[in-house]
Amino acid sequence: MAKRIDASNVTAYYGAFKAIEDINLTVEPKTVTALIGPSGCGKSTFLRSINRMHEVLPGARVEGDLTIDGQNIYDRDVDVTAVRRMIGMVFQRPNPFPTMSIFENVVAGLRLNGLRKKSILDEAAERALRSANLWDEVKDRLGKPGAGLSGGQQQRLCIARTIAVEPQVVLMDEPCSALDPISTLAIEDLMFQLKDKFTIIIVTHNMQQAARVSDRTAFFSIEKTGDPGRLIEYDNTQKIFSNPSQKKTEDYITGRFG
């Protein structure tokens, strides 16, 4: 199920502005990889270029190769929707669809892609909600609006919605930054469980979180404002947080910079 991701010389632009330059890294299947770095260093941009969400913004484009199990997702004949079905994404702020119920939110990906059979949808919804540790809290009110849940529940609903389409990679863009510590813990626990089935890449500003949840950590940084972000160091999480090989990484994780 889970897939290996290879980025080579990935460079992304917003119009004329170069946001990241020459990112090279490999993400192994069924691992959690954390992207850390100061604000504006391009980690979210890199994350969004992995499922071709970067190009959604007007004027944004990506150069370089990004391959999923050897297949370049930026090839001309690649279907963008197929890429995004394979690589799901959870956003910084929970974004349940406001016109849909909890149930409809979870099965939105399946239903909007043409699956109609009620029994299959019911089953998929329960499975996804159980995987997202949300089933017990919402099983009696699946018909209620998704926007009526608490922030942490909404975010788990969005995770359930993402894994309901059974992607192979799950990208998370600061999924806990709008949440309280208890909801954060619930989502971190969830990541440990999801790791069995999915490859997970998470952007976080919280270094403790990166240390807790990830197997590998990539540190991004910029020289100064206006410069493109670069990958400074990419290694096992333990090594990054105990004995980084780059001075910059050390400065950042010890809080001397950024």
Added chain:
Amino acid sequence: MTTTIANHRTRPPAQPATLRARRLPRYAPPAIALAALLVAAAVVYGTGIGGPVLVVVVAALLYLAGLFAASNAVEGRRSARNRTWSALIHSAFVLAVLPLASVVWTLVSKGVERLDGDFFNTSMNNIGARDPNGGAYHAIVGTLEQVGIAALITVPLGILCAIYVVEYGRGRFAFAIRFFVDVMTGIPSIVSGLFVLAFWVLVVSPVFNDGRPGFSGFAAALALSVLMLPTVVRSTEEMLRLVPAPLREGAYALGVPKWKTILRVVLPTALPGIVTGVMLAVARAAGETAPVLLVAGGGAAINFNPFENNQSSLALFVYQQAGDASKYAPARAWTAALTLVALVLILTVAAKLLARRNRLGR
């Protein structure tokens, strides 16, 4: 030395010793209002310079001044300003609602006279100047058909146009479309009527009509479409822009194609606002007289077929009856005006209810 002066100048106002402050008693504002009214009445009627309207105006000014003075003396300057501005804002609201209330009252009081079965069941066919009966059945049919057809034309066209401009349009072409939609908003209704007269009635329709110009309800619907389209496009555009980008991205991230995202996520989210815009356009179209007069020609008989022969409409009916010599005509005009307002109101409420049913309000 300089630093102390600077500090002195920028220091925040002294903190009050207590959070409590003296307040005007609750009966004070109404008492001031009453006093203002009495004084105003005494002054206006005493000097004989005006009637009740002037009393209210003078009383309002006196009330504002009195309220400010009383509050300033007891509560201090900030509260006084707050109370005066609140009172001003409330007065503005009353001023804005007054004309509406007045219109509704006039319509109901004058329209109720002919609000009978006859009015809704008969047309003006063979109704002479001495006949007290006669009705607007033909006009109601005309309005419903013309506005209905116009809505059928403009709603899909307008929503698709707005979707293009917001979701797909890039660069000059989209800019040009938006510019011309804005220009269209300013077209006077008589011009759109003339356009349809010149283009459809006199040039295109004779081809299907043995060479005779085809005045018809459909031509009126075309003219109304020209008026409705910019309203629908602009309001839909604004509503689509209000749908947050993360919702679209959330759907894209599930592998949902763009067109399906627009259809199933963006449009439902914006639906209540779009319905409001459409109903504004419908209300405007239903109230138009000039284009219908020009291209549908009016007519006293019931004509269900919008594609052939003259048709009337409620607005046109009002116009014709108001100018008619018969002494029974003004009553018919008032009732027709009341019917028109009620019709638009019913349509608006129905549309809002329909739009809300799709939302999860439980």
